Amino acid sequence: MSDSFDQISQQLKRRHRKSARLKWLSMGALGLAGLFLLWFFTDMLIKGLPAFQQAYVETEISYSEEASTDARQAIDSDLIPIVSRTEIRSIPRLLRNEPDLIGSSETLWLLANSQVDQYLKGQRNKLSDEEIATVDRLVESGQVTQKFNSTFFTQGDSKTAESAGILSAVVGTIMTMIVTLAIAFPIGVMTAIYLEEFAPDNRFTQLIEININNLAAIPSILFGLLGLAIFINFFGVPRSSPLVGGMTLALMTLPVIIISTRTALRSVPESIRHAAFGLGCSRWQVVKDHVLPLAMPGIMTGSIIGLAQAMGETAPLIIVGMVAFIPDVGASFTEAATVMPAQVFTWASEPEKAFVEKTAGGILLLLTILISLNASAVILRKKFERRW
Amino acid sequence: MNRILKTTVIAAAVMSVAGVAQARDQINIVGSSTVYPFASFVTEEFGATTNYPTPVIESTGSGGGLRLFCNGVGDDTPDITNASRRMKVSEFERCEENGVTDITEAKIGSDGIVMGQSTDNDSADFTLEQIFMAVAAQVPVDGELVDNPYTNWSEIDSSLPDREISIYGPPSTSGTRDAFEELVMETVSEEMDVYGGEGYMTVRDDGPYIDAGENDNLIVQRLSEDTEAFGIFGYSFLVENTDTIQGASIGGVEPEAEAISSGDYPVARSLWFYVKNQHADAVPPMYEYVDMFMEEQMISDSGYLADIGLIPLPEAERAEWRESVADRTSMTVDVLK
Numbered sequence: 001m002s003d004s005f006d007q008i009s010q011q012l013k014r015r016h017r018k019s020a021r022l023k024w025l026s027m028g029a030l031g032l033a034g035l036f037l038l039w040f041f042t043d044m045l046i047k048g049l050p051a052f053q054q055a056y057v058e059t060e061i062s063y064s065e066e067a068s069t070d071a072r073q074a075i076d077s078d079l080i081p082i083v084s085r086t087e088i089r090s091i092p093r094l095l096r097n098e099p100d101l102i103g104s105s106e107t108l109w110l111l112a113n114s115q116v117d118q119y120l121k122g123q124r125n126k127l128s129d130e131e132i133a134t135v136d137r138l139v140e141s142g143q144v145t146q147k148f149n150s151t152f153f154t155q156g157d158s159k160t161a162e163s164a165g166i167l168s169a170v171v172g173t174i175m176t177m178i179v180t181l182a183i184a185f186p187i188g189v190m191t192a193i194y195l196e197e198f199a200p201d202n203r204f205t206q207l208i209e210i211n212i213n214n215l216a217a218i219p220s221i222l223f224g225l226l227g228l229a230i231f232i233n234f235f236g237v238p239r240s241s242p243l244v245g246g247m248t249l250a251l252m253t254l255p256v257i258i259i260s261t262r263t264a265l266r267s268v269p270e271s272i273r274h275a276a277f278g279l280g281c282s283r284w285q286v287v288k289d290h291v292l293p294l295a296m297p298g299i300m301t302g303s304i305i306g307l308a309q310a311m312g313e314t315a316p317l318i319i320v321g322m323v324a325f326i327p328d329v330g331a332s333f334t335e336a337a338t339v340m341p342a343q344v345f346t347w348a349s350e351p352e353k354a355f356v357e358k359t360a361g362g363i364l365l366l367l368t369i370l371i372s373l374n375a376s377a378v379i380l381r382k383k384f385e386r387r388w
Numbered sequence: 389m390n391r392i393l394k395t396t397v398i399a400a401a402v403m404s405v406a407g408v409a410q411a412r413d414q415i416n417i418v419g420s421s422t423v424y425p426f427a428s429f430v431t432e433e434f435g436a437t438t439n440y441p442t443p444v445i446e447s448t449g450s451g452g453g454l455r456l457f458c459n460g461v462g463d464d465t466p467d468i469t470n471a472s473r474r475m476k477v478s479e480f481e482r483c484e485e486n487g488v489t490d491i492t493e494a495k496i497g498s499d500g501i502v503m504g505q506s507t508d509n510d511s512a513d514f515t516l517e518q519i520f521m522a523v524a525a526q527v528p529v530d531g532e533l534v535d536n537p538y539t540n541w542s543e544i545d546s547s548l549p550d551r552e553i554s555i556y557g558p559p560s561t562s563g564t565r566d567a568f569e570e571l572v573m574e575t576v577s578e579e580m581d582v583y584g585g586e587g588y589m590t591v592r593d594d595g596p597y598i599d600a601g602e603n604d605n606l607i608v609q610r611l612s613e614d615t616e617a618f619g620i621f622g623y624s625f626l627v628e629n630t631d632t633i634q635g636a637s638i639g640g641v642e643p644e645a646e647a648i649s650s651g652d653y654p655v656a657r658s659l660w661f662y663v664k665n666q667h668a669d670a671v672p673p674m675y676e677y678v679d680m681f682m683e684e685q686m687i688s689d690s691g692y693l694a695d696i697g698l699i700p701l702p703e704a705e706r707a708e709w710r711e712s713v714a715d716r717t718s719m720t721v722d723v724l725k
Contacts, residue, residue, distance in 0.1 A: 085692075092437065093438065158432060239446070240444075321446060325431075327435055348603060350605075351627075351696070
């Protein structure tokens, strides 16, 4: 075996080459993923940032007698094609409800309509030459300008692009998430405690365990169908409501919470339990006073991740009717509502060009919330994590 | 443990709210996804200009809407349903059977479906039959039904451009697809003996017809990249994208508002809504909403709905329908026959 050394050194070279190749491949994969992410974010930022700026017009509103029947009488006739109709259409109602206002006037910054806004942003628009001249004149005199778009955050959806906002969807999301958490968290944690601390290890509990793991992998749209069949058709929960949406998403979040809670419980060392038993604690006392508090950071992390997942979900909500047009900001768990990803979905299918930036703006907001949720999960874990 | 107890109590409280019946100064509307953008514009306007809450409107499709509407009279049935076709006699009869006997019909305008392509191309003109030949799964060749052999427009007719057939269209779940199948495929195939006088509405799935998803914006975007292709989508998307997309004329008629409204452009349909008069007392704002919908400022040529793509009716017809709605005319089965 005189050549054995050569053989070995050749083999070694081959192995080194192989591991170098693997390293480059995996770095390439990471680079590619990063590139796609960068591309997506840049595209969203370029399209979405303009959504946070909107054209406004400084307008004098005179609450005259005529304005209580025809809203357009309330503003200068030059401004009628420029000011958004959504700003003045409610003047007659205002004057009907508060007749004392008649005769007074005030100057406000009103939303300009989306054509003016698109013109100022250099996009395609349908303004006539005459209207463009008026806008140019008003921009010069400072009467028309782009400002921070507070409407986007303070109003619900609208069919008129300039006054479409995301607030009703944000409130809908919050209400839906309250319902989801209120159902999925206690049930999930209790299930995990039972399975981990009380249940005997037999065929039956193994079957349950397999099923729970299986549930976590089920396509989310199936939960929507389940929600439709059981909650709406059988129990008569109102369609499109945060209640039914939250219950449906709770089904989806349950397995995530159960699995992460079990992992958290399992990571609490046996010695803690033994010590507590040794002091004469009952099983329930052991769990309640010792195991659960120690496992809480892990449980919270899992729940936040489950919640973030539910928040970005649209498919099951389409089935239970939550992709709806909701101009009013909701106040009740049983009235129709929509959620943020559903709102993005609705805007993406609007024909008007001005909705493109709304869509991207909605995505940016949703991403920001999701990133902060996931970051808080990581921080929680880092801060409270214990090594035994 | 307090936390868990608290959340359980909240959950229980939330569940119990679900049982409480809803107050009804809120109108319930269902129906067509084509009428949906127009109707939701009016509901928003109604919510903003009156003291009533914004009506709830759900897009269920025309057939689904009429089914719910005809389920009976009472709080759990809708007050108004929108439709992108006229009510069928069978649906009217089902309504009658279930006690919905007093319905007012309203026609609000039209909607067209266009064959669009990139403005980079020369303009195109098709007949309905040529379009059918390009999209049907089975077509007659020498009097016999065979799997669609055409892959190039010029094979269908030598007058057509020498371009590969590639059509981006809506998937089978879409209302636009339903209308396309009905207005183009059914109309053409009923005239052909090979199909035995029945409508043939199966779209080919061997490549040239490409399901492009529910979102018409995506079809429009694809067309500006894939300039060889055609796309099938709603008229309002053509209006918003005239800088990149042009509509093909059909039978020599350009897809323009006037031609669609008069019926000269063949791939057009009328839009309707139906009002349950028996709910008038229980739902006070119902007629106020209906009258607002029929106002000139909504459905005329210069109305708000025209801005978002509704094709208005001719003026005389508008006036006629407005009056009929204002009189709360109760429809009879005769008008549907």
